[in-house]
Amino acid sequence: MTEVKLSIGYDEFEEGQRIGTEIEKLSSSPESSSLTSLIIGDWGQAYENSSEEVVESLVTHSASFPALRKLFIGEMGYEECEISWITQSDLSPLLPAFPELQSLTIQGGNELSLSELKHDKLEELIIISGGLGKAILEHIAASQLPNLRKLELYLGVDNYGFDGSLADLLPLIEVGKFPKLTYLGLKNSQIQDEIAGALANAPILDQLDTLDLSLGTLSDEGAELLLASDRIKKLKALNLSHHYMSDEMISRWKQSGLPVDVSDKQESDDEEDWRYPSITE
Amino acid sequence: MMRKTGVILPSQSEPLMRPMIVIGIPGDKRTSGIQQARSDLGMPPAIILSYAEFLQGRSLGDLMEEQKKQLPHQSSVYNGVDLSAAPPLLRLESPGSSFEVERALIALGAPDSDDMDDSLHPYADRPDPRPLRVKLACQLTEMQGVLHHPSQWFRGYCRMLARLQREAKTACPGSLWLNDPTDIAAMTDKRQTQQILSEAGIPIPRPVGEDQQPTDYASLREMMLSRRMHRVFIKLAFGSAASGVVAYQIHPVTGAEIALTTVGVENYITRPPIYYNSGKLQRYTDTATISGIVNWIYQHGAYAEQWIPKAGLKGKAFDIRQLVVLREACHAVARVSPTPITNLHLRNQRMSLSEAGLSEPVQEQVRNTAVQALAAFPRSGVAGIDVLVSGGSQQCFVADVNPFGDLLYDVKYRGSSTYEWEMKVLSARDYITPPSTPLIKEGLS
Numbered sequence: 001m002t003e004v005k006l007s008i009g010y011d012e013f014e015e016g017q018r019i020g021t022e023i024e025k026l027s028s029s030p031e032s033s034s035l036t037s038l039i040i041g042d043w044g045q046a047y048e049n050s051s052e053e054v055v056e057s058l059v060t061h062s063a064s065f066p067a068l069r070k071l072f073i074g075e076m077g078y079e080e081c082e083i084s085w086i087t088q089s090d091l092s093p094l095l096p097a098f099p100e101l102q103s104l105t106i107q108g109g110n111e112l113s114l115s116e117l118k119h120d121k122l123e124e125l126i127i128i129s130g131g132l133g134k135a136i137l138e139h140i141a142a143s144q145l146p147n148l149r150k151l152e153l154y155l156g157v158d159n160y161g162f163d164g165s166l167a168d169l170l171p172l173i174e175v176g177k178f179p180k181l182t183y184l185g186l187k188n189s190q191i192q193d194e195i196a197g198a199l200a201n202a203p204i205l206d207q208l209d210t211l212d213l214s215l216g217t218l219s220d221e222g223a224e225l226l227l228a229s230d231r232i233k234k235l236k237a238l239n240l241s242h243h244y245m246s247d248e249m250i251s252r253w254k255q256s257g258l259p260v261d262v263s264d265k266q267e268s269d270d271e272e273d274w275r276y277p278s279i280t281e
Numbered sequence: 282m283m284r285k286t287g288v289i290l291p292s293q294s295e296p297l298m299r300p301m302i303v304i305g306i307p308g309d310k311r312t313s314g315i316q317q318a319r320s321d322l323g324m325p326p327a328i329i330l331s332y333a334e335f336l337q338g339r340s341l342g343d344l345m346e347e348q349k350k351q352l353p354h355q356s357s358v359y360n361g362v363d364l365s366a367a368p369p370l371l372r373l374e375s376p377g378s379s380f381e382v383e384r385a386l387i388a389l390g391a392p393d394s395d396d397m398d399d400s401l402h403p404y405a406d407r408p409d410p411r412p413l414r415v416k417l418a419c420q421l422t423e424m425q426g427v428l429h430h431p432s433q434w435f436r437g438y439c440r441m442l443a444r445l446q447r448e449a450k451t452a453c454p455g456s457l458w459l460n461d462p463t464d465i466a467a468m469t470d471k472r473q474t475q476q477i478l479s480e481a482g483i484p485i486p487r488p489v490g491e492d493q494q495p496t497d498y499a500s501l502r503e504m505m506l507s508r509r510m511h512r513v514f515i516k517l518a519f520g521s522a523a524s525g526v527v528a529y530q531i532h533p534v535t536g537a538e539i540a541l542t543t544v545g546v547e548n549y550i551t552r553p554p555i556y557y558n559s560g561k562l563q564r565y566t567d568t569a570t571i572s573g574i575v576n577w578i579y580q581h582g583a584y585a586e587q588w589i590p591k592a593g594l595k596g597k598a599f600d601i602r603q604l605v606v607l608r609e610a611c612h613a614v615a616r617v618s619p620t621p622i623t624n625l626h627l628r629n630q631r632m633s634l635s636e637a638g639l640s641e642p643v644q645e646q647v648r649n650t651a652v653q654a655l656a657a658f659p660r661s662g663v664a665g666i667d668v669l670v671s672g673g674s675q676q677c678f679v680a681d682v683n684p685f686g687d688l689l690y691d692v693k694y695r696g697s698s699t700y701e702w703e704m705k706v707l708s709a710r711d712y713i714t715p716p717s718t719p720l721i722k723e724g725l726s
Contacts, residue, residue, distance in 0.1 A: 009590060009673025014509070042590075047511065048533050079590040079598045079621060079672060082539065085532060 002034055007041030019043035020057040027064035037070035047085035050111055055093055062097035069100060074107035084130030084160035088112035095119045109161050112136055117143035126152040131160030134168050141171035148178045152185035166194045173204045185212035196222030205231040212239040219244045227252060244268060299367045301327040305374030311688055312374060318700035332376050336385035342452035368455030373465060375685035377521060380423040387430050388418035390437030401466040402439040403473040409433045410580040426558040428524060432581035435519040439466050460684050461660035468684045471518050471584040481657035484678045489513055489585040497579045498572040505531055510587055515575060518582035524558050525578055528588060528621040540565045541621060544574050562620050589678055592670040594638050599623060601668045603651035604687055604699060606706050610648035611694040643675050650677040663687055663703060
């Protein structure tokens with residue numbers, strides 16, 4: 001597998017370097033034909049400039065990347081841009097441009113759109129954000145991704161753009177929506193207890209290997225419902241790390257013999273009962 | 282006024298052992314570390330003089346005589362050389378870990394202090410906000426993490442350095458400073474440090490407003506936006522160990538702002554807020570709190586510079602503390618942090634430069650940059666230089682020069698700890714210096 005990461009630093013951007021030019025250069029290099037994984041990092045002050053140029057350039061040069069299977073748009077750390085400040089764009093045009101794509105990871109939810117989410121071969125869709133808009137959840141619910149095996153969504157908090165509710169998530173977990181889905185991650189959420197409650201006895205669990213409810217505000221309330229569920233017992237992995245469960249609940253999980261990760265216990269704020277998901281920055 | 286200044290010259294043949302006098306906090310990690318290293322190397326102990334006693338009004342000469350009397354007779358003779366025959370090497374240590382010393386320095390910086398020698402203060406004419414008179418300063422009580430009057434502390438600190446420099450000339454003629462007090466004052470003030478580095482051509486993060494410095498929250502914001510520098514570090518000019526450091530960013534489109542800092546605030550209705558070191562990173566997004574903190578820092582003295590995206594490893598970023606001893610780069614640690622502020626004690630991970638993923642050519646560049654940075658302070662022999670490597674171009678920038686930056690645990694250079702290495706280098710290159718060659722380069726200042 002060959003992988004390339006392209007990134008434009010602050011100074012490079014100020015000096016006139018552009019991500020579109022870098023993508024073009026890569027497309028005319030000999031390695032482009034065998035490239036299997038492409039990571040787009042900072043496209044240059046991503047808190048101000050959207051990923052539109054990335055999309056346009058990738059679509060224009062898509063024929064130069066016949067082996068590309070994995071694409072990551074927006075892999076950057078806080079040193080470059082806060083996740084909640086990354087400005088995305090409509091990434092839909094990428095899908096028809098890369099019909100062999102298997103994995104798409106997106107970081108940053110601002111101005112993100114996936115209006116035409118149709119792809120026959122996509123197996124993995126991961127969206128990392130501080131707050132995912134309801135519109136994106138609607139796009140995913142309306143998508144046609146028959147081969148999707150892994151769906152991982154960092155839902156985040158309302159301060160950073162999460163404007164949905166449990167009702168917006170329910171269409172995603174309907175049986176038949178993603179017939180091949182085995183990995184479901186609805187994580188980094190401020191309504192993690194509600195999500196846990198809705199999933200505890202959801203029929204979709206029967207087709208899953210892995211349920212990932214990590215990085216959120218899960219407390220005993222949601223954990224209790226999960227623990228009481230028979231469907232949970234069939235999972236090969238249950239990720240509940242970064243949580244607000246009590247020591248007693250943690251030990252009940254440990255005694256359950258289930259393949260569960262209950263690491264990274266969080267303490268609520270001393271004075272007020274605030275619980276934070278992991279990526280709230 | 283003609284004054285001797287100098288650098289330590291390379292070793293010659295005939296031995297002349299200089300005794301070492303350390304002015305510090307007796308029994309703290311630093312002075313104990315030095316004594317341990319000397320003992321392990323079979324060297325006579327250094328004479329340790331106490332800042333606290335010096336600040337109580339005892340003269341340097343008095344303190345030295347007292348300490349010499351307590352030394353066992355044997356230790357003044359080493360390798361057949363009478364130590365009292367050679368002028369000493371003077372070494373200042375950090376005054377940081379003692380509240381008694383901190384309070385005495387704030388009192389010394391008072392507007393009604395007996396000692397008004399501000400000759401080493403690079404911004405002496407700028408008044409300190411709400412100055413505390415001596416009597417009030419002496420009544421300060423220790424409160425965990427509270428930053429008591431930093432600018433008055435720095436004024437007192439510069440006065441103390443000036444007094445040490447003065448008294449050393451008569452109390453120990455011919456003595457040599459490992460780091461000259463003038464340099465220590467300049468290294469402690471980040472505005473002055475960056476100015477000196479910049480004039481010496483050392484790469485530093487771009488300051489906000491090169492011609493005209495911001496003076497408060499409003500002017501800082503205005504300059505950030507007009508110069509398109511949306512992410513900056515604001516530093517208390519004389520803060521240490523991440524105290525008074527803010528990683529600050531403005532969203533140029535929405536105007537939103539985020540400040541990450543260890544500064545915590547306690548608000549009161551009837552008196553000004555108290556700012557303290559919270560020990561963990563705080564994240565503020567409300568203008569009231571952010572402007573309060575930034576204005577407070579600017580009242581005392583601030584320096585703001587471009588936030589250069591640092592090189593990282595697995596989602597964490599790091600900078601490098603590179604020790605330089607007598608023009609040679611030695612111990613180095615990468616300080617890896619899940620936050621933009623790497624010198625947090627909390628959650629700060631140490632790694633070797635190779636473990637942090639730096640290539641050998643970049644490591645070499647780090648060392649060279651650090652050596653050049655210390656060379657910009659020609660009267661100093663030892664400093665810990667904080668070097669940033671930019672995540673994109675892998676270019677090196679000097680963020681800070683720490684005159685007491687050698688307290689580094691668990692890192693060896695050629696088999697030696699930091700203090701052991703310093704003592705070895707000093708004995709090879711300074712202690713063993715024939716009296717016929719000038720010990721210090723004559724210079725005018």
